[in-house]
Amino acid sequence: MKFVCSKSNLVNGLQIVSKAVPSKTTMSILECILVDTTEGMIKFMANDMELGIQTIVEGNIVDRGFIAIDAKIFFDIVRKLPDNEVTIESDSSNKVTISCEKAKFNIIGRKGDDFTHLPSIERIDGVTVSQFTLRNVIQQTIFSISENDTNKMMAGELFEVDGDNLKLVSLDGHRISIRKVKLGNNYAYKKVVVPGKALGEISKILGDSTEKMVNIFFTDKHVLFEFDKTTVVSRLIEGEYFSIDQMLSSDYETKMTINRKELLECIDRATLLVKEGDKKPVIISIVDGKMELKINSAIGSMDEEIDIEKQGKDLLIGFNPKFLIDALRVIEDEVVDIYLVNPKAPCFIRDKESTYVYLVLPVNFTTVD
Template sequence: MKFSCDKQFLCEAIVNVSKAVASNSTIPALEGIKVKVTPNQVELTGYNLEIGITTTLMAITEGEGEFVIDSRIFSEMTRKMSDDVIVFELNENMTVAISSGNTQCSITAMSAEEYPELPKVDTETAIKIPQGTLKSMISNTKYAVSTAEVKPIFTGELFDIENGSFSMVAMDGFRLAIRNESIAYTEKSYFVVPRKTLSELSSLIRDNDGERECNIYVNPKNVIFDINGYLIISRLLEGEFHNYKISIPSEYKTEIILNTKDFITSMERCSLLIDSKNKAPVKCTFENGEAHVECKTPLGEINDILPASVTGEPVTIGFNNKFALDALRASECDRIKIQLNGGMKVIKMLPVEGEDFIFLLMPIQLR
């Protein structure tokens, strides 16, 4: 079995597929990339039993077959080849001979017999969404995904789709992030995708791919994202996701509109006085067209006054500086709207116009 293909395309494919290769597995084959050769094409697959990434390259081929090769050596050796075209030949003793220009080498391969099959998902019906929109939704909400395994369902993001409305939801028990979009898909679909899968998916979306579509296929256990010539296959998280809609306040007593950049800068100044040994809430008072931002720790004290539009009752509330900064940075808007119901109830952030995103975070009790 023999094949040759373009070095640049191959190197890029190896790097992307390697993201799903297992780093330490009881199945040795999963620590490598599976290479499958069929007429005129080569398929590369990385898989760690939770997420798989596969892609197909055009190639000049002789014969058919498959093998598994160490992902690190495969990547480095391919990248350091001297010519633009690389030739691979699998010998009977499971050695892969590699040649490019005046360079020749060989790498020991493994049989693909022990390489598990990727999960199958029906690809007849697709949920379609522009790649740029999907990447933006992930970017706006990923900060609120839980990193604790106490509740595994919260280590992923909910895809809540119904009647042409798509909400991506993340929460960790202290904060909640929702991004809303309209799509053409009208059926109901409700599933939770692991954080790692969404991170790898986002990394495969390039800046100039914004208008290209991502096709999503899902069944009760697995999801496939078809994007830019790659299939990302992932298990879904099991369990019951919190009914996030009941957590969203429908009314408010105070509404504040602030310049987002100014509020971020003020929070960053406060953060200079806060560390693991010196913890304190950021105290914010909203009244009379101003936001008074204060923080005091053994390291020092800061007082800021920012212009703000304040409607309703004056209020003083405590922010967790990190949670506030995560939400403000994720908003990606010039001005932010904050709605409050007193100093001890949930903080709601949203855009000045519409509800493309809704961020909720719990306040910190002030002494």
């Protein structure tokens, strides 16, 4: 095998597929990237058995073939080469030569036959969405995925297609994030749970173009995302997702309408007094015309007032500041409506059409003087 391509194309291709190289594995072949030119294209592929990524790199093929190369050493070498054309070739003994200008590396590769290819998925009845939209809805929900492995469903996101609606849902036991977007066409109903790891890596690869599209295909066990010259295949989380509708309520005793940026900056300032790992709540007092936010920690205390519009009862309630910050950061509206019932019931941040819904559970607190 022998091919020539620019360093920038190589780096871009390696950055994409490296996201599917496991950091720890008992199967050393999975620490490699497969380089395959047998079909007249330069393909890079990585697969950790849960997530697989393949991308096509622009370049000129001299001799066709394929070989597996240790991902870390391959990427480290290419990154430090001069910004010029790079030649990569392998011989029958699996020796790989990487050369650029006057630099030349010889490393040992592995037989491409040993590599586990991506599962074959029929591209039938797919869903199409813009890269911009998919990246946005992932980034607007993924922070609510649980980092605790005790419940596998919390490690994924519900991915639901219903007609011309796409809905993503994530939760971690303390909060729920929901985003809904309109699709360009009507599609058959689909409901799957995609691992958060896969969606996180996809969101890093996707561009911000509203013109470039992503095609998504489903099987019983896998989901495939196809965009630009990249294919991402993820194993699905099998099982029944939580009954979200039972957790959502339109009832409220207090409604607060507030400037989103002011509230976000106020909570952000309050966290200056919270050490990492400390679970000090922010305490919010809601009365007519104003909201007062207080925090009291070993470092010090802070209180601040923000003008609001209020409907309903006065309320004193405490929250984990991080959960409010995560939600407010990804909302684009200038003004947000926050619905509350009592100090022990969840609050809802949502717009009138429920294109976004963020549920946050309150926390117990002792009153700050």
